[in-house]
Amino acid sequence: MTTPRIAFIGAGNMAASLIGGMRAQGVGAESIRASDRGAEQREKISAQYGIDVFASNAEAINGVDVIVLSIKPQAMKEVCLDLAPHIKDGQLIVSIAAGISSASLANWLGERAIVRCMPNTPALLRQGVSGLYANPQVSAEQRQQAEQLLSAVGLALWLDEEHLIDAVTAVSGSGPAYFFLLIEAMTAAGEKLGLPRETAEKLTQQTALGAAQMAIASDVDAAELRRRVTSPAGTTEAAIKTFQAGGFEALVDAALNAAAQRSAELAEQLGK
């Protein structure tokens, strides 16, 4: 399969992560272009990845196979209505916006092949994960194009039902922020225990990486891996009991529910 030509509409954080990951995987700069309303943003992404940039969204999509909508959900309706007359049959729309349904996109863009997906920022290091949903207009070749785009920057998992994107957003779209929060908190606690900040930070970061890699590589689940660290009446048990007494699991459950609910609310507020 040849590399599809891709235009990113909005060259912010997430577009940069996807473009950076694709370039690192060897996708040629000539296959990627981006538009952004900000001159500084355009210069930055062009200098960093050697891609062509455009001030006009309509110009950016001319002749591409895939249009990635990578603007904030709040900007989506206006951008789509402006872009609609310029989209050609056969162009695939990929939206990465939280909480904007394929039905809303179809209202603004017309009946088009649309893949909704929820990536995450570790895409920049090609360690991302995305959930993808294709509407019925998406052809087998277009499914492959979307998968090729997202699998260039990590794991790409198809979903049969669109509403599950809210759950993906809560788990992995927003997920890096939860792990960063834990890294911040563990680093601060380590520092309070007397470690130099840099040492506390490195210990925490490497532990997070090692634990994630063990969870992926192991044939037992995370609960069993946790039990293997937790010696009876030992140090880990003291920490885990403290987490549980503070309602850790319920807190995580409530946090992910809040994210999923916000995703559904955005759809309600911004989808009309």
Ligand SMILES: NC(=O)C1=CN([C@@H]2O[C@H](COP(=O)(O)OP(=O)(O)OC[C@H]3O[C@@H](n4cnc5c(N)ncnc54)[C@H](OP(=O)(O)O)[C@@H]3O)[C@@H](O)[C@H]2O)C=CC1
């Ligand atoms: N960040 C993340 O971790 C993730 C984000 N997403 C989704 O990705 C999308 C983008 O998020 P993110 O990259 O963080 O956002 P950013 O604000 O970093 O990027 C959006 C870019 O689009 C520009 N822009 C705004 N309006 C227009 C327009 N009319 N035409 C062209 N460019 C425009 C913005 O400029 P300006 O700054 O001037 O507004 C900005 O540079 C969102 O929909 C979000 O839900 C999905 C998964 C993870």
Ligand SMILES: O=C(O)[C@@H]1CCC=N1
């Ligand atoms: O916070 C947000 O709304 C976006 C979507 C997932 C990650 N960032």
